[in-house]
Amino acid sequence: EAQVTQNPRYLITVTGKKLTVTCSQNMNHEYMSWYRQDPGLGLRQIYYSMNVEVTDKGDVPEGYKVSRKEKRNFPLILESPSPNQTSLYFCASSQGRVLSPLHFGNGTRLTVT
Amino acid sequence: SQQGEEDPQALSIQEGENATMNCSYKTSINNLQWYRQNSGRGLVHLILIRSNEREKHSGRLRVTLDTSKKSSSLLITASRAADTASYFCATDTSGNTPLVFGKGTRLSVIA
Numbered sequence: 561e562a563q564v565t566q567n568p569r570y571l572i573t574v575t576g577k578k579l580t581v582t583c584s585q586n587m588n589h590e591y592m593s594w595y596r597q598d599p600g601l602g603l604r605q606i607y608y609s610m611n612v613e614v615t616d617k618g619d620v621p622e623g624y625k626v627s628r629k630e631k632r633n634f635p636l637i638l639e640s641p642s643p644n645q646t647s648l649y650f651c652a653s654s655q656g657r658v659l660s661p662l663h664f665g666n667g668t669r670l671t672v673t
Numbered sequence: 674s675q676q677g678e679e680d681p682q683a684l685s686i687q688e689g690e691n692a693t694m695n696c697s698y699k700t701s702i703n704n705l706q707w708y709r710q711n712s713g714r715g716l717v718h719l720i721l722i723r724s725n726e727r728e729k730h731s732g733r734l735r736v737t738l739d740t741s742k743k744s745s746s747l748l749i750t751a752s753r754a755a756d757t758a759s760y761f762c763a764t765d766t767s768g769n770t771p772l773v774f775g776k777g778t779r780l781s782v783i784a
Binding site: 600652 | 704716772
């Protein structure tokens with residue numbers, strides 16, 4: 561089944577403890593992206609990747625890192641999480657950047673205390 | 674960089690009625706997409722309309738695009754309780770910039 565898989569689904573952590581949220585897609589998509597969703601603010605893009613080894617900042621990249629060493633994986637790294645990074649995170653992928661619908665994972669709900 | 678803005682923010686209708694949601698945007702676009710999100714889940718792509726198209730249909734969905742007014746509408750006909758979700762428009766301005774999502778319309782369909 562074609563899908564975008566994020567793990568974990570829920571994560572509670574403490575301030576400053578490094579964490580990684582994994583994202584994997586099995587559709588051979590070139591484009592991958594991370595979003596965070598907060599009440600009243602909608603979806604905001606954190607980072608995106610047009611292809612392997614190519615990543616770019618989105619609207620809210622501060623406090624996050626990403627890597628794209630393989631086409632299928634696009635992990636999101638929080639080196640030193642803070643409470644303002646408590647949010648619902650989504651990974652998405654598409655075949656290309658233009659005229660291609662995004663396929664979303666089911667989300668990771670992160671709480672930083 | 675919020676581009677699309679949906680209107681209304683929330684909409685409550687009875688099952689069987691039609692639901693109309695609107696999206697306005699500020700700059701020229703290549704295409705506009707509509708997505709649905711069930712509570713706390715990932716977004717699901719519904720329909721894409723290119724800038725040179727005026728109307729598109731998919732099942733019970735009808736999307737219109739008016740580039741002169743920089744607006745789009747999503748019509749769901751004969752709504753069902755299962756249509757209860759948030760609906761987002763996303764604008765695509767160029768191949769080098771990301772899709773930008775609006776804040777969404779929360780639709781409640783009451784059985």
